Amino acid sequence: MxxxxxxxxxxxxxxxxxxxxxxxxxxxxxxxxxxxxxxxxxxxxxxxxxxxxxxxxxxxxxxxxxxxxxxxxxxxxxxxxxxxxxxxxxxxxxxxxxxxxxxxxxxxxxxAKSDEPDTETARARYRDAHEALLAAGRVLLIGAGPSGLELAGEIKAFFPDKHVTVADVSPDILAGPYDQTLRDELRRQLDELGVELQLGSPLTALPAAAPATLAPVAITTEAGDELTADVWYRAFGxxxxxxxxxxxxxxxxxxxxxxxxxxxxxxxxxxxxxxxxxxxxxxxxxxxxxxxxxxxxxxxxxxxxxxxxxxxxxxxxPPFIAVPLGPEGGAGLLPGHDGVAGAAVIAEVKGRDMMVDNFAGLFDAEPATTR
Ligand SMILES: Cc1cc2nc3c(=O)[nH]c(=O)nc-3n(C[C@H](O)[C@H](O)[C@H](O)COP(=O)(O)OP(=O)(O)OC[C@H]3O[C@@H](n4cnc5c(N)ncnc54)[C@H](O)[C@@H]3O)c2cc1C
The missing domain is CATH 3.50.50.60 (FAD/NAD(P)-binding domain)
Structure with missing residues (x-):
């Protein structure tokens, strides 16, 4: 029309x-x-x-x-x-x-995503969530997909003294069509960072506390392991x-x-x-x-x-992916790169600048009609 x-x-x-x-x-x-x-x-x-x-x-x-x-x-x-x-x-x-x-x-x-329509309110929510994370000694991440692993890496890179546990019902990290060598490399780096993995057993229930807020978390896996934290994040869904x-x-x-x-x-x-x-x-x-x-x-x-x-x-x-673990760590499978791309490559293509520059160029127009 x-x-x-x-x-x-x-x-x-x-x-x-x-x-x-x-x-x-x-x-x-x-x-x-x-x-x-x-x-x-x-x-x-x-x-x-x-x-x-x-x-x-x-x-x-x-x-x-x-x-x-x-x-x-x-x-x-x-x-x-x-x-x-x-x-x-x-x-x-x-x-x-x-x-x-x-x-x-x-x-x-x-x-991970914000559905808050107003930018200032969204920024304030992120700042509150940051304060909650700052105050937490122990952090629980539920979901060992790319999102949960990235968050584990970010927290350990910026706050190495915090204890971070990643829990998932799957027996391994990073479910999906990825080569096992990628999982092995990520697990090696997570281990080096001191991230605890709790894999292979369902949780009996999700924490009662709201995610991303400072509140005591104590849950168990069906295998009987008890997981405690001061803040938790939902990294699935x-x-x-x-x-x-x-x-x-x-x-x-x-x-x-x-x-x-x-x-x-x-x-x-x-x-x-x-x-x-x-x-x-x-x-x-x-x-x-x-x-x-x-x-x-x-x-x-x-x-x-x-x-x-x-x-x-x-x-x-094909199943390309880049999983940074903090600005200088991580691994991935990339086009034109044989085998697993290691920490240096992932830091270069994503981890350091998180690809923000791609958007600066897109949003360069003179203000358009806004109604
Ligand atoms: C923590 C995290 C890290 C990630 N990292 C990566 C990564 O490194 N690389 C990668 O490739 N992918 C990554 N992803 C996945 C990526 O974010 C999504 O695939 C991507 O957001 C999908 O883009 P989209 O345009 O389809 O939708 P979205 O980005 O979800 O955007 C949809 C838009 O539609 C609007 N909208 C919704 N409903 C309506 C409606 N009824 N009317 C009008 N507007 C509406 C929303 O406000 C929103 O602005 C990541 C995801 C998370 C959560």
Whole structure:
């Protein structure tokens, strides 16, 4: 639906996370882009654990949306119903577009991700969480996936005297399609850092205390081990944000709440509606993949707009991953790198700067229309 003021096609992007900001930015020169997000700033949550242990990083992880688009519009609002290419917002406003890109991502327990829509309030929550961590002598992390391991490494790098335990029902760390040599290297480094692993036995219950707050924690595993701490963090539980899908779009959700897409990341059975990033069932839930999917979909939409070229197909990625353990530690599997990439490589590609510079360039526009 071209608008009165423009002959350019319209694109509504639902969600301004890693996928949505890249889609909106890449189409800003060829379409009338409207980006919708309830937050006032993009949050680079990949560096959230670093901001928890070192709050100076709070100045580097929030990027206001009003500097993203040169032509398009940022609407601080929430999609409450999307039916085909018709979007209803919490404010009551209705949008109809030629193309809709669903990029509403996922939630994950604070402080790994924050669902607080106001930046200042979110920053204050992080500072409170930092104070709680500072005061804690013993820390319990539940979940030995990449997120829990990263937090263990961050805490030991910045506060070597704190006792850190990572608990998981799995018999090994880092479940998923990764080579065992990566687990072995991470375990070697965790051992060197003095991180205690409690693996292979379910907890009888989660701690009663709220996570990320200073409160006594005492729980047991079914194997009978007692775990005590002064603060705990929940490092598991990705939930895709797809509750607002209606009509045939709602039918495209799978049992876990992910949106089923075809090889061009088009929502199954939909014309002009795409899904990218964590909500799409196309690949793993990773910021890097969200960014690459944004590239594929913007390629397709550009080709549809110009009438040139073919839709861009998405091919699932091999299991690349970079797991920093503090700014100078960690290990990973990287494209173009044979075998396990060690601490020096991971520090260089991620651990030291946590990739914040990638976003400084994206958010360099003169303030765009914000309503
Ligand atoms: C601690 C931690 C570390 C991580 N580190 C890495 C890493 O190093 N590398 C990596 O590749 N991945 C990493 N990830 C995973 C990565 O964060 C996710 O894969 C990524 O956030 C997905 O991006 P997205 O754009 O799909 O969604 P999100 O980043 O979740 O963004 C979704 C956006 O949509 C908005 N939204 C939600 N609902 C609505 C609605 N109804 N209307 C409008 N807007 C809405 C939200 O406010 C949000 O801004 C990490 C995750 C965590 C928790």
């Amino acid at each position: 071209t608008t009165e003021n423009s002959q350019r096609p319209s694109v509504v992007v639902v969600g301004g996370g890693y996928a949505g900001v890249n889609v909106a930015k890449a189409l800003d020169d060829v379409a009338d882009v409207t980006l919708v997000d309830p937050k006032n700033a993009f949050v680079h949550n990949v560096a959230a654990w670093r901001a928890l242990v070192e709050p100076e990083w709070l100045d580097r992880i929030f990027f206001p949306y009003d500097r993203l688009l040169a032509h398009g519009t940022f609407l601080r609002d929430r999609a409450v119903a999307v039916d085909g290419r018709h979007v209803t917002l919490a404010s009551g406003r209705e949008l109809a577009a030629d193309y809709v890109v669903l990029a509403s991502g996922s939630s994950y327990p604070f402080p 990705v939930t895709p944000h797809t509750e607002y899908l209606r009509g045939a779009l709602s039918d495209a959700r799978d049992d876990r709440g992910y949106v089923r897409v075809d090889e061009h990341l088009r929502v199954i059975g939909q014309d002009g509606v795409f899904a990218v990033g964590d909500i799409a069932d196309a690949d793993r839930d990773m910021a890097g993949i969200a960014g690459m999917q944004a590239k594929a979909v913007t390629g397709t939409i550009r080709n549809l707009i110009t009438g040139e070229g073919e839709p861009v197909a998405w091919a699932a990625f």
